[in-house]
Amino acid sequence: MTIQRPKGTQDLLPGTVEQWQYLEETMRSVCRDYGYDEIRTPMFEATELFQRGVGQTTDIVNKEMYTFLDKGDRSMTLRPELTASVCRAYVENKLYGQPQPVKLFYIGPMFRYERPQSGRFRQFHQFGVEVLGADQAVVDAEVISLVWDLYRRLGLTQLEVHVNSVGCPVCRTKHRALLQEFLSTRREELCKDCGDRYDRNPLRILDCKNATCQAVTIGAPTTRDTLCEDCSTHFGRVLGLLGVAGVVYRVNPRLVRGLDYYTKTAFEVMVEEIGAQSAICGGGRYDGLVEEIGGPPTPGFGFAMGLERILAALQVKHLLPEEKPKLFAMLVALGEKAQTEGFSLLSALRTHELPVSMDLLSRSLKAQLKAADRLGARYALILGEEELEKKVLVIRDLTLGEQIEVPLNQAVEEIHKMYQRGVNA
RNA sequence: GUGGGUGUGGCGAAGUGGUUAACGCACCGGUUUGUGGUACCGGCAUUCGUGGGUUCAAGACCCAUCACCCACCCCA
Structure with a gap:
């Protein structure tokens, strides 16, 4: 065998493709029922979009982007996620001029230059939803229950929905300072990674897997302690509505998301038994993003879920439909x-x-x-x-x-x- | 970027220095000329990821290299 597929990519062969179609059809039908419309944006964008939209401090931008110069010497990047692209499309096509909010979904391949492992690929696929132009707590609750409903339709139970609020930029800065102060005296005890995280992103120390770091952070100020009144009210309302919708969730004050743009509500869904990469869905509110990339101030909320990981979960739980004979x-x-x-x-x-x-x-x-x-x-x-x-x-x-x-x-x-x-x- | 594991036919998998590289599945063909799914028979790796080296002798030992897998980081 001479030429092989690029590292971290896959050929989806007959027999497997049917499973993908089943998954995608289920996703589309849930979106249809919830009143979300599909959007398709380019596979690559100006590199600057992701630098500004995803954030300069994130790993995605720092070390995971597939970036190249086109023949006109413009820096282009294969999309590593789609929230920034959707916001760009919202601004560029003046969707803010349409009835608000705009409710969109997408399904497609994303690209990240990483070492592949179980549940992680260089070309992988995400299904995601974005709501632009509404800052109400009902939005957060509707989107999270859409996710819940999708899993219910797929037969996936026994998964964990973690919810938290990371606050607005004001509470976030406050929390960060308090946390650094709390940890400053015991900084020596932290693992090497957390030592680095102390300056870069101290919030991440809270969910370090290392046992001693876990111990050190006991009693650390949580995001919840520092929420301003507005953020706190918003969060309370989201939780109330989730309860009404019957979503079984767990408030996890240590949940922080890796992307810079998140504000207020953040959530994540995990499934055990599919390897170390157990997060099958992550998302939250991003009220500053549209403005950050040059649009009018516009609140947003969304999530992305990995198709490969959901398929892995469906596989181990034997929830994939059997293939039917196609020939008469x-x-x-x-x-x-x-x-x-x-x-x-x-x-x-x-x-x-x-x-x-x-x-x-x-x-x-x-x-x-x-x-x-x-x-x-x-x-x-x-x-x-x-x-x-x-x-x-x-x-x-x-x-x-x-x-x-x-x-x-x-x-x-x-x-x-x-x-x-x-x-x- | 770091660490660990693996690499034998389409797939799974024996083989731990010595004549012709087990076996299972799949595939193809046959079991009297035109009838499948079961059974039986036969075929299917001049060769063990690649390149060097050690040895009278290597798939097995050593070195290098590549690929894949898993884990860390991070994330879907």
């Missing part, structure tokens, strides 16, 4: 004359939109029947020398092992009738 009948033709006649018969059947197929290797009768069986065809339509002479077609029921002869000139009509019966049964 298989033409078995023997000899060139029969093949010609059969080809004509198939064409006729196909104009009626019947799922029918034929042997393409001119194999023996036996081999063709075997193939028909493998492909899960219900009927084999046998046409050989004898049948041509008698001007008949043998229709063999492969599940019953019985066969009948019908006049060739009535075959299309007969098969069509059988198909209708099968569909209605």
Whole structure:
């Protein structure tokens, strides 16, 4: 094998693609029911969009972007996430001039230059929702319950929904300062990573997996302690509405999200049993983002979920639908004359939109029947020398092992009738 | 970027220095000329990721290299 696919990418082959289609259809139907419309934006954008939109301090921008210069020396980047793009599209297409809020969803590939591992790819796929132009707590609650509802429809239970409020920029700065002050005396005890995090992003120390860091942070000021009145009221309202919608959640004061743009509500959904990368959905409110990228001040709320990880969860929990046979009948033709006649018969059947197929290797009768069986065809339509002479077609029921002869000139009509019966049964 | 693991036919997998590289699945063909799914028979790796080295002798030992997997970081 000489040329291989790029690291961290995958070929989705028949058998797997059907699972993706099932997942995507379920996502689309939930969105339709909730009144969200699909948006499709470019696979790549000006690098600056992500630098400003996602944030200069984030790992995504610092070390994970697929960036290249195009032939006009413009710096372009394959999209690592879509919230920034959707906001850009909102501004660029003046969607703020339409009835507000604008409720959008997307499904598509994202790109991040990382070392692949279980549940992590360089090209991966996200489904996401963004609501722009409404700062009400109901928005937060509606979007989170949409997520909840999707999982319910997929049969995914026993997952954890973590909710928190990281506050507005004011409470956030306050919290950060308090936290650094709290940790300052015990900074030596922190692990190496947390030492780095102390200056860069002290909030992350709160959810470090290291046991000693966990111990050090006991009693540390949480985001909740520093919320201003507005943020606090908002958060309370969100939780109340989630309760009304029947969403089972857990307030996790240590939940912080890695992207710079989050304000107020942040949430995450985790599933065990799919490896170390257990977050299958993450999102929250981002009231400053649209303005940050040059648009009018516009509140926003959204999330992204990873299709690969959800599929992994559905897999281990055996929640993926079984593949159904797609073929109704298989033409078995023997000899060139029969093949010609059969080809004509198939064409006729196909104009009626019947799922029918034929042997393409001119194999023996036996081999063709075997193939028909493998492909899960219900009927084999046998046409050989004898049948041509008698001007008949043998229709063999492969599940019953019985066969009948019908006049060739009535075959299309007969098969069509059988198909209708099968569909209605 | 760091650490660990693995690399034998389409897939799974024996083999731990010595003649022709097990086996299972899949695939293809056959079991008297035109009837599948079961059974039986046969076929299917001049070769063990790649390149060097040690040795009379290497898939097995050593070195390098590449690829994949897992974990950290971070995230979907």
